[in-house]
Amino acid sequence: MGQTLEQEYKSARRKSAKPMLWVSMISMTMMFAGLTSAYVVSRKRNDWVSFDLPEAFYTSTALIILSSITFLLAKFFIKKDNRQLTTAFLIATLLLGAGFIFFQFEGFKELFNAGFVFAGAQSTVKSSFIYGITLAHIAHIAAGIVVLLVVIFNHFNKKYSSKDTLGLELGAIFWHFVDILWIYLFLFFYFIR
Numbered sequence: 001m002g003q004t005l006e007q008e009y010k011s012a013r014r015k016s017a018k019p020m021l022w023v024s025m026i027s028m029t030m031m032f033a034g035l036t037s038a039y040v041v042s043r044k045r046n047d048w049v050s051f052d053l054p055e056a057f058y059t060s061t062a063l064i065i066l067s068s069i070t071f072l073l074a075k076f077f078i079k080k081d082n083r084q085l086t087t088a089f090l091i092a093t094l095l096l097g098a099g100f101i102f103f104q105f106e107g108f109k110e111l112f113n114a115g116f117v118f119a120g121a122q123s124t125v126k127s128s129f130i131y132g133i134t135l136a137h138i139a140h141i142a143a144g145i146v147v148l149l150v151v152i153f154n155h156f157n158k159k160y161s162s163k164d165t166l167g168l169e170l171g172a173i174f175w176h177f178v179d180i181l182w183i184y185l186f187l188f189f190y191f192i193r
Contacts, residue, residue: 018170021173028177029181032133032136032181032184035136036133036188039126039129039133039188042125042129043126045125050193054108054110056106056109057103057104057186057189060099063097063100064100064141064182065179065183067092067097067100067175067179070096071089071090071176074089074168075165075172078155078160078161078162079165081162086160087152087156090155094152097141097144097145097175098145101142101145104141108134111130111131133185137178137181137182140178143174144174147170147171148171150167151168
């Protein structure tokens with residue numbers, strides 16, 4: 001009897017995992033929709049200053065796109081039970097994610113060196129928005145890196161196989177979400193000046 005209750009519990013957790021993830025991603029999407037809407041409304045202010053995105057943001061965008069590809073490859077190879085290539089692509093995803101964060105901060109340095117600061121007398125509304133929205137996204141990437149570290153840890157403990165990929169799939173869904181979110185933000189900042 002106890003065994004069947006445990007199995008039912010695990011089954012219920014498995015069935016609810018993806019819907020719970022989708023609900024959380026929808027709420028995150030709403031937050032960024034609100035932030036970007038405020039950005040659009042604020043463009044009408046007299047003190048709005050237009051400037052180009054830092055070059056480092058272009059590099060970070062390429063890195064985050066590559067990281068989604070490596071995560072897709074990790075998922076592909078675990079379904080083939082190729083643990084070695086799965087490991088390689090998970091580690092590559094982690095390194096690319098760390099590179100993304102590094103180049104985001106390099107972009108902040110470029111903004112700062114150009115005289116655009118986050119807050120204070122010298123700040124502009126636009127620079128404050130770019131810093132704030134980008135930092136909020138970096139927080140989500142940091143959460144994605146924690147998720148990725150858990151996925152890698154579980155992978156090393158052989159919790160994933162071609163028959164059980166749920167944890168890896170959940171990690172991949174979240175990672176792709178923050179990737180798509182950055183692409184949206186990058187294009188938004190690029191085209192809405």
